[in-house]
Amino acid sequence: MEGDVLVIGGGPAGMETASRISDFNRNVILIEKERELGGHILKWDRLFPDGVPASDVNNNLKESLGTTKVLLGNYLISIEKREDYHFIAQLNSGEIIKCSTVVFATGFKLFPAQKKQEYGYGLYERVITNADLETRFKKGDGLGKESPKRIGFVHCVGSRDEKICNKQCSKLCCITAIKQAIELKQLYPDTEIYCFYMDLRMYGRGYEDLYLEAQLKYGIRFIRGRVSEISQDQSGLVIVKAEDTLSSRPLKITLDWVILMAGIISERENDFLTQQLSLQLGEDGFINSVDPIQKTNQTNISGVFVTGSATGPKTLPEVINEARSTALSVNEYLNRVKNG
Amino acid sequence: MVNFGFKLSSSKRIDLDSSDSDLFLKLKAESGTITQCIACGSCASSCSAGNFTPVNFRKAILLIERGRNEEAKELIKGCMLCGKCTLVCPRGINTREIILSINQYYKKERF
Ligand code: SF4
Ligand code: SF4
Ligand code: SF4
Numbered sequence: 261m262e263g264d265v266l267v268i269g270g271g272p273a274g275m276e277t278a279s280r281i282s283d284f285n286r287n288v289i290l291i292e293k294e295r296e297l298g299g300h301i302l303k304w305d306r307l308f309p310d311g312v313p314a315s316d317v318n319n320n321l322k323e324s325l326g327t328t329k330v331l332l333g334n335y336l337i338s339i340e341k342r343e344d345y346h347f348i349a350q351l352n353s354g355e356i357i358k359c360s361t362v363v364f365a366t367g368f369k370l371f372p373a374q375k376k377q378e379y380g381y382g383l384y385e386r387v388i389t390n391a392d393l394e395t396r397f398k399k400g401d402g403l404g405k406e407s408p409k410r411i412g413f414v415h416c417v418g419s420r421d422e423k424i425c426n427k428q429c430s431k432l433c434c435i436t437a438i439k440q441a442i443e444l445k446q447l448y449p450d451t452e453i454y455c456f457y458m459d460l461r462m463y464g465r466g467y468e469d470l471y472l473e474a475q476l477k478y479g480i481r482f483i484r485g486r487v488s489e490i491s492q493d494q495s496g497l498v499i500v501k502a503e504d505t506l507s508s509r510p511l512k513i514t515l516d517w518v519i520l521m522a523g524i525i526s527e528r529e530n531d532f533l534t535q536q537l538s539l540q541l542g543e544d545g546f547i548n549s550v551d552p553i554q555k556t557n558q559t560n561i562s563g564v565f566v567t568g569s570a571t572g573p574k575t576l577p578e579v580i581n582e583a584r585s586t587a588l589s590v591n592e593y594l595n596r597v598k599n600g
Numbered sequence: 601m602v603n604f605g606f607k608l609s610s611s612k613r614i615d616l617d618s619s620d621s622d623l624f625l626k627l628k629a630e631s632g633t634i635t636q637c638i639a640c641g642s643c644a645s646s647c648s649a650g651n652f653t654p655v656n657f658r659k660a661i662l663l664i665e666r667g668r669n670e671e672a673k674e675l676i677k678g679c680m681l682c683g684k685c686t687l688v689c690p691r692g693i694n695t696r697e698i699i700l701s702i703n704q705y706y707k708k709e710r711f
Contacts, residue, residue: 454616476636506659510614511614511616512615513615
């Protein structure tokens with residue numbers, strides 16, 4: 261199969277890049293390893309800050325794919341750059357793809373929370389992750405029919421933590437915690453909700469407003485201190501320990517549920533591909549841009565582009581805007597190599 | 601009683617399972633703004649009394665939220681109700697009104 265552009269990854273970044281490049285009448289092939297397009301937002305119920313349904317966004321993205329050739333259930337097993345500007349890629353199906361540019365829209369992975377053993381994910385039934393909660397929201401289950409008495413959110417799980425080799429801030433989880441806390445409060449108005457945080461990073465438009473709303477309208481309580489350990493009592497409730505750093509006291513609370521805000525880490529599954537192309541990765545495993553300010557979507561290898569969360573945690577609007585700029589860069593590049 | 605030469609110290613730990621939230625809920629009902637605090641410390645740093653006394657509004661309302669009312673009381677004792685803290689609070693919390701409510705609460709119910 262031949263194409264101008266091969267986009268790897270059918271999440272929001274890959275879909276938007278593919279549809280915008282096909283707007284330039286380029287021949288685009290989009291491959292996605294799952295059987296469905298959407299990536300992480302497939303599992304999400306509603307999106308911050310305004311609660312737009314994730315499925316609406318996904319449907320819009322899918323609808324605008326235009327002439328893009330979509331290959332589901334496909335992934336690369338090898339890729340190489342030829343002497344001229346072409347790339348030759350082989351798929352798991354055995355199919356060979358020849359293309360002029362490659363876009364890595366390979367996204368991120370959610371931190372596997374069981375690695376943070378002191379939090380007991382996978383051991384205690386009532387310790388779940390942000391993604392688990394979204395699945396429950398999607399199914400309409402919430403946390404069950406009965407109102408829980410108390411719920412706690414643990415921020416920075418698998419982020420800002422050298423011990424598990426992830427130094428970076430995942431950027432999206434503070435606001436996600438507040439969004440989810442508010443959603444739970446809407447389902448269970450009498451439940452007490454606590455957020456355990458180190459810093460609250462409410463940098464985006466509307467985020468600080470949501471934080472204020474969480475405090476004022478929903479009475480969600482914030483405790484500054486990283487949760488150090490979680491245990492379970494005989495009745496299955498979970499006991500959380502942290503320091504209340506603002507009063508310099510150790511603190512303990514028994515909760516019905518704990519939601520771990522699993523962070524964003526690099527998708528190491530593609531390291532063999534980035535190696536075959538000699539792409540530069542950062543210490544954090546994300547792909548490095550050739551210039552982190554003006555050429556964020558170009559890599560050290562000409563003809564290889566990168567977009568979305570493959571270069572680090574990003575919000576959806578950021579991903580979509582970046583995808584559009586990537587499409588421009590790819591088109592300019594194709595004009596250059598093809599017309600000499 | 602025999603003096604064995606040691607004493608038990610009371611726990612410093614905040615136990616939210618058994619905390620006394622009576623005063624906090626009262627303040628919340630009277631002046632909803634108390635829940636808006638972001639612990640920035642502007643109130644405490646501009647406080648006229650803070651340099652010379654233990655007065656610290658930020659910590660006082662935090663401790664009330666955690667049910668440590670007795671300790672909180674000590675942190676507003678020297679307050680002169682000058683209102684500087686209200687002027688500087690970035691979250692628009694009516695700090696002076698809250699201090700007055702705390703005083704009232706204790707005069708009515710504890711003293
Ligand atoms: S966004 Fe918030 S919860 Fe997430 S890693 Fe950063 S500070 Fe922690
Ligand atoms: S009103 Fe009281 S707490 Fe506030 S600044 Fe004046 S003395 Fe300090
Ligand atoms: S100035 Fe206002 S927001 Fe800041 S610590 Fe004091 S009461 Fe809280």
